Amino acid sequence: MTDAYGWIEQSLQTIHRAGWSRSPQAIAGLPGAIVQMGGQSYLNFASNDYLGLAGDDRLIQAAIAATQQFGTGSTGSRLLTGHRPLHDQLERAIATLKQTEDALVFSSGYLANLGTIAALVGKRDLVLGDQYNHSSLQKGAIVSGATILSFAHGDMQDLYTKLSQQRSHFQRCLILTDTVFSMDGDLCALPEVLDLADQFDCMVLADEAHATGVFGETGAGCVEQLGCRGRSLIQMGTLSKALGSLGGFVAGSATLIDFLRNRAPTWVYTTGLSPADTAAAIAAIDIIQQEPQRRRQLWDNVTLLKQSIAQQPHLNVLPSASQILCVQLPTVEAALRVGQRLKDVGIFAPAIRPPTVPTSRIRLTIAATHQPNHIAKLANMLKVIEFE
Numbered sequence: 001m002t003d004a005y006g007w008i009e010q011s012l013q014t015i016h017r018a019g020w021s022r023s024p025q026a027i028a029g030l031p032g033a034i035v036q037m038g039g040q041s042y043l044n045f046a047s048n049d050y051l052g053l054a055g056d057d058r059l060i061q062a063a064i065a066a067t068q069q070f071g072t073g074s075t076g077s078r079l080l081t082g083h084r085p086l087h088d089q090l091e092r093a094i095a096t097l098k099q100t101e102d103a104l105v106f107s108s109g110y111l112a113n114l115g116t117i118a119a120l121v122g123k124r125d126l127v128l129g130d131q132y133n134h135s136s137l138q139k140g141a142i143v144s145g146a147t148i149l150s151f152a153h154g155d156m157q158d159l160y161t162k163l164s165q166q167r168s169h170f171q172r173c174l175i176l177t178d179t180v181f182s183m184d185g186d187l188c189a190l191p192e193v194l195d196l197a198d199q200f201d202c203m204v205l206a207d208e209a210h211a212t213g214v215f216g217e218t219g220a221g222c223v224e225q226l227g228c229r230g231r232s233l234i235q236m237g238t239l240s241k242a243l244g245s246l247g248g249f250v251a252g253s254a255t256l257i258d259f260l261r262n263r264a265p266t267w268v269y270t271t272g273l274s275p276a277d278t279a280a281a282i283a284a285i286d287i288i289q290q291e292p293q294r295r296r297q298l299w300d301n302v303t304l305l306k307q308s309i310a311q312q313p314h315l316n317v318l319p320s321a322s323q324i325l326c327v328q329l330p331t332v333e334a335a336l337r338v339g340q341r342l343k344d345v346g347i348f349a350p351a352i353r354p355p356t357v358p359t360s361r362i363r364l365t366i367a368a369t370h371q372p373n374h375i376a377k378l379a380n381m382l383k384v385i386e387f388e
């Protein structure tokens, strides 16, 4: 008899041999600029908690109060027993922040992308996505059954060429792009993408996962920062990065949101966001509107680190316009070794390697909660570590 599961062991061995094997490391205690792992303290340059809200007492108290009032689980899908007044409140807060007519909250950002793309396009349609888009955008396109083409990263000429050649063969067309590219740290040329979308009669889904709460005068994201408010587009984001909670959202016209409530499978057929996550996200949106100084602190920290790194020509840094900064390494082994060396001196900034990204790198994320001496320590270590 053959073992139907034997291939899993073989496949896993291939992953190990390639140096692609990964496993989670537990962080003890509250999230923040300094975290505890395995009984040691580490300076944390790996978190998406950009404003330090995941450990903020106001979010914690909001989650506790909501749990006491509404229980731990929402007990059903939103259309059945899973809807609470908190969900309406959160969706109104998101729509106000984004200056859109309405918004819809999903159980995660990943599910927001999967369900939204699957609802918007199908067999007779075309999806055009930036080559470096997040996994959830890429998988959403596959789930939709549409024809999928990718364009070279940030290359508007390539997007134009593909639209000119292909657009007329399809019914609807959806362009997908991250606004802040999560593993590179550069930004999408959103105004140009929207111009091409207008020219070729396409919809655009802009993924603001790393931009919401961070970019723009009011923290609304890159759409605000790049002057694209008021233009026709679909904005998506997550509650789990700068907002310190869990869940995803889509913001746009009232018509779009009503349509998604009826057609997005990852919203209709899944349990509503928990009361604790919902209440924490409401508190977070309030804070990002009331405390712009958190954003200013974050950007001051980003400037400080970028200045220190600019003085170190041996570092091969990817172009970044965000709080995400990547130092490139020639091989997987080199990236793992640098990641380990940083860890040995108490800095958590792990290697990101294929297949997550095309080239190995150390990915650094900067937060409002980092102190100047944290950044100085990181910059000093980058100076003395061997990068070959």
Ligand SMILES: *Cc1c(COP(=O)(O)O)cnc(C)c1O
Pocket: 108, 109, 110, 111, 113, 134, 136, 178, 182, 207, 209, 210, 238, 239, 240, 247, 248
């Ligand atoms: C993290 C991320 C998501 C998924 O959000 P979750 O809420 O963590 O599921 C989607 N898109 C991008 C670009 C992301 O970085």
